[in-house]
Amino acid sequence: MTDPLLRVENVSKSYGAEEVLHDISFEMEPGDVEVLIGPSGSGKSTMLRCVNRLTEIDSGAIYLDGENVTAPSYDVNDLRREVGMVFQDFNLFAHLKARENITLGLRKVRGMGKAEANERAMEHLEQVGLADQADSYPAELSGGQKQRVGIARALAMDPKLMLFDEPTSALDPELIGEVLSVMRALADDGMTMLVVTHEMSFAREVASGISFLADGSLVERGPPEQLFTNPQHDRTRQFLSRLSTTENHG
DSSP states (O other): OOOOSEEEEEEEEEETTEEEEEEEEEEEOTTOEEEEEOSTTSSHHHHHHHHTTSSOOSEEEEEETTEETTSTTSOHHHHHHHEEEEOTTOOOOTTSOHHHHHHHHHHHTSOOOHHHHHHHHHHHHHHTTOGGGTTOOGGGSOHHHHHHHHHHHHHHTOOSEEEEESTTTTSOHHHHHHHHHHHHHHHHTTOEEEEEOSOHHHHHHHOSEEEEEETTEEEEEEOHHHHHHSOSSHHHHHHHHHHHHHHHHO
């Protein structure tokens, strides 16, 4: 039997007396798009940051391709090569052009030469529809364009898994669609993605699985049609009915 691509096993994390993740377990196969939903402060972003070890777990284990990436002996730089991350607030270097934001990691982490790194950067800028903005600085780009550069930067590393931490929450409403359409295309291409988002229509349409977190616990997990049409837990039902109320009045 082959290992799942990602296996999160009994992961817990506390900050002082506050437990932000409690005994979380789930698995993802290659090509899965898992969407984490839940109220603010439920531990969704912390879970993502634990997967690529921006935050260290207190107990449990996380496996990528069968290898325990949370083991003390595991080199975190190896993990960063395999797992791409797209942040809420873009995290681009302001003093570097779009293309340079992408080539930096390729040269430093992947050890690529300048010409090869440039070629790879252009390929991925084209993939997100921004080849014409290669020489623009972040300040010259819209929020949606910045986020698409962020996606191109993560993709250029050729990761096995992509993490998206609320990638549209800092964007104006009219720019959200351009980022979600890039993410839809990635899902169609078979990219394995773990996504924190409040965009429920995207979750319903693109996710292979939805995990509902509340108060640091994984309350319920299942395919979108089950979670949205027939949630098994009161807590899930309350959250989704509150969401549909705000969506209808928003």
